Amino acid sequence: MSEVESFFKSAFSVDNVIFGFDGRSLKVLLIQRGAAPFRGKWALPGDLVYPNEDLDAAAERVLQQLTGLSNVYLEQVKAFGAVDRHPIGRVITIAYYSLIKISNYAVTPASFAQSAQWHEANNVITDLAFDHNDILDTCLQQLKTKARREPIGFELLPPKFTLTELQQLYEAILDQPKGLDKRNFRKKILAMNILVECSEQQAGVAHRPAKLYQFDKEKYEALAAKGLSFDL
Amino acid sequence: MSEVESFFKSAFSVDNVIFGFDGRSLKVLLIQRGAAPFRGKWALPGDLVYPNEDLDAAAERVLQQLTGLSNVYLEQVKAFGAVDRHPIGRVITIAYYSLIKISNYAVTPASFAQSAQWHEANNVITDLAFDHNDILDTCLQQLKTKARREPIGFELLPPKFTLTELQQLYEAILDQPKGLDKRNFRKKILAMNILVECSEQQAGVAHRPAKLYQFDKEKYEALAAKGLSFDL
DNA sequence: ATTATTTCGTGTAGAAATGACAATAAGTAT
DNA sequence: ATACTTATTGTCATTTCTACACGAAATAAT
Structure with a gap:
């Protein structure tokens, strides 16, 4: 294997922190993982990025598959790339957050077997899969900062x-x-x-x-x- | 090749927008590429991320190799991941910017053959390699926003x-x-x-x-x- | 239909922050 | 000594911010 090839043994994913508001408090939509690794754990919805898919498109796809929604506010936050963040190999993930009108979200469409649930954004269990607690905290912080300076x-x-x-x-x-x-x-x-x-x-x-x-x-x-x- | 393997055919890099201030105006350090692709073009300093290297570490390395400096202000901005942004394959890049004290920067150390030069940050030529104009604009904008709200x-x-x-x-x-x-x-x-x-x-x-x-x-x-x- | 209950909608006055403005002080060079 | 250059400092008018309370409009219960 050439030296250059050795750099092409990594993958990337997107993870999406989906925020909603129910009239009382800020919520985040989490899924319970149906497959290894971290099977059964709560996690952010996310997926590997297809080889010919733009990053933003991947984030939109994840959102669309889970909620049925498209054309919603979506923003990239940052990349998380610690070497050991993913147990099966080198996978860096690009974190996004979206803001949706919670009333438009119907419940998990049948196409997605995993159970999805709204959680209190300010009080999420601390043992999410992967580094998802980290990601969630960063996105929440960013939302708080941005919400006071832009009409989002x-x-x-x-x-x-x-x-x-x-x-x-x-x-x-x-x-x-x-x-x-x-x-x-x-x-x-x-x-x-x-x-x-x-x-x-x-x-x-x-x-x-x-x-x-x-x-x-x-x-x-x-x-x-x-x-x-x-x-x- | 398994389906999962097909996801592991991509690479990632870091690119670093290095800002300096010479007493009059804001500068950016650009290099002239010594190898294909975009040989001869001006570009942001960057490199592929080593398989067992954290993202932040890669950005620090790029900075250190070019300027000899370490322990400087460094901040990740965002990932750029358009499918066709890199001619030799799927490579997403994570953009960083750093702020350095320009007087500490000696000139390109011998170890780096490429020519590096300070350019006016607000007036950079528009045909940088890759999507580097995009990246530069984003980082500059972010610096402007952040500089008024944090003492950086x-x-x-x-x-x-x-x-x-x-x-x-x-x-x-x-x-x-x-x-x-x-x-x-x-x-x-x-x-x-x-x-x-x-x-x-x-x-x-x-x-x-x-x-x-x-x-x-x-x-x-x-x-x-x-x-x-x-x-x- | 009267009454209770709940939330809506509105103004003012004191305090604090902002923005515009120019003259004297402290050095060096001749 | 004089010329030159940049450093340092305060006031006043305006704007913005903050704290604060009561009558209005609707429904529900009797």
């Missing part, structure tokens, strides 16, 4: 939401000890001018219904180009 | 520096159109309480010498733990 939170909410729901989301993501002040939060987010008020109101609640809002992405991008910086 | 700029300065030097550095990194206000910059950075004044002064200048300062990392970390957030 909306990816976790239904298209129309109330300001209270939005606030609860941010309280769940940034773990502010005391929560956020209601009036100040509303003032701030409305002042950015990136939300549009819907004509409908919240329905089916046993109290005064709230106004519904939508995130206006075009408006945000126009303002961002002019120097607006989202910051919570 | 000091890695580019000598241990003792004047406030004017520090300001010039930040003006070079964040390309503020009008520069920063001198009085306000000093007020802000000194108020953070992470600099210590040296007993010496600047020497060898034909005008009033400035006080020299050092970055106090322990102090910063103590304050950061209590909630200080570096922000310029």
Whole structure:
């Protein structure tokens, strides 16, 4: 075997930290492994990257196969490449996270035999397979950092939401000890001018219904180009 | 060849965007490739990762072989893995950037035959080898973002520096159109309480010498733990 | 239909941070 | 001594931030 060939004995995979929000807390979708290694352990959904598949495409595929969803927010975080991170050989993995609207996720489609389950993002069991605890922590940290500087939170909410729901989301993501002040939060987010008020109101609640809002992405991008910086 | 084996026909490399600051502008260290592919083209320093080498270690090695430096600021940015990014096979690369004190870099050590040269970081030729323009842009963007929120700029300065030097550095990194206000910059950075004044002064200048300062990392970390957030 | 219950929606005032601005001080070179 | 160059320092007006409480609008229960 030539020297160059000896470098071509490794593989790479993608692992995807899929976040959702159920109205109360931030969740992560984990699977229980059906095959060795780490059979039976909880793990991040992931797969080897096909030889002629781009990295991002592989991450999308993993997400699509597990949730049936496509066209969702997906972002690469970093590569994890410790020599011994995988028991069967040299496999580095590229970690991604996605943000999905939890209500769109139906339950595991039949095509995927493995059991998948939502777990509390801030309180995940510490013995995930491989180095997945590491990966999860890194992605969670990155989400927390990024969510306060870019308007990605909306990816976790239904298209129309109330300001209270939005606030609860941010309280769940940034773990502010005391929560956020209601009036100040509303003032701030409305002042950015990136939300549009819907004509409908919240329905089916046993109290005064709230106004519904939508995130206006075009408006945000126009303002961002002019120097607006989202910051919570 | 088994199905699993077909996944083990790829390699990975690291590429390192090495930044320096010469007192006026931000620089990147590029090499001129001595071998195919892209022989003669300018490129980021990088190498294949050895089979039993951690990713970070490979990035350090590349840096060390080129500059003779070790123990410098090094950070992984992301993986670049388009299927066709490398002409000789499937090779994904993990991009890093490092910040070095340019005065410590002697010139290419003999061990490295390739010619290495500093280029203006904000104005690099657009036909680097591989997808290196992409990688460079991403790393530069990341540096700009990160430099305003974490005290990493000091890695580019000598241990003792004047406030004017520090300001010039930040003006070079964040390309503020009008520069920063001198009085306000000093007020802000000194108020953070992470600099210590040296007993010496600047020497060898034909005008009033400035006080020299050092970055106090322990102090910063103590304050950061209590909630200080570096922000310029 | 009155009442209880729950959440919605809103403004103000004091404190803190920011941004704009220029004159004197301390050295070297001639 | 004088010219030259860069270093150092404070104030004021404006903006932003933070803390804080009550009437309004709907449903549920009687």
